[in-house]
Amino acid sequence: MKKPRYETSIQLGSKNTSENIMLAVLATHQLDWALRSVNDFELEAYTRFSWKSVSEKVVIAVDQEGIINLVSECRGTQLIDWGKNKDNARNFEKTVKTLNDQLSNQDLKKTYDQLSGSHWKLPKVTDHANRMIAAIT
Numbered sequence: 052m053k054k055p056r057y058e059t060s061i062q063l064g065s066k067n068t069s070e071n072i073m074l075a076v077l078a079t080h081q082l083d084w085a086l087r088s089v090n091d092f093e094l095e096a097y098t099r100f101s102w103k104s105v106s107e108k109v110v111i112a113v114d115q116e117g118i119i120n121l122v123s124e125c126r127g128t129q130l131i132d133w134g135k136n137k138d139n140a141r142n143f144e145k146t147v148k149t150l151n152d153q154l155s156n157q158d159l160k161k162t163y164d165q166l167s168g169s170h171w172k173l174p175k176v177t178d179h180a181n182r183m184i185a186a187i188t
Contacts, residue, residue: 056124057136061144063117063151068092069167070159071113076166077154078147080180084109089171097126104135109143119147153187 063071068091075094079086084096093112100106109123121143123136162179169175 054125055132057140058122059140061119066117068113069163073159073163074147074150075111077150
């Protein structure tokens with residue numbers, strides 16, 4: 052039996068791949084999802100436990116046209132997602148669009164250059180995300 056999942060795509064206008072992957076990293080951080088891996092085009096995160104589910108695996112990939120593709124999928128043997136995967140997608144889209152409005156392309160590019168140059172080491176990603184989110188809140 053297939054695991055429950057939800058897929059969607061988000062277009063943010065004039066953002067390029069590096070800016071969109073930075074927005075995705077920051078959105079997952081702001082949503083308090085556990086970031087497991089990140090590279091120049093894709094990240095993997097896990098949502099927190101809730102009454103609706105144990106957790107979901109969320110994979111976010113940015114294509115060459117700058118479109119953000121998100122797949123949220125239940126983990127383990129869960130057969131019903133109670134709408135949690137769709138909620139994850141909606142929450143991510145709302146958060147990434149808000150961040151898109153608040154952060155300049157220049158700030159996103161600068162942070163992307165720093166993190167990709169360090170091979171996306173997760174403690175460094177988290178530190179940069181904390182600082183960028185704090186600066187806009």
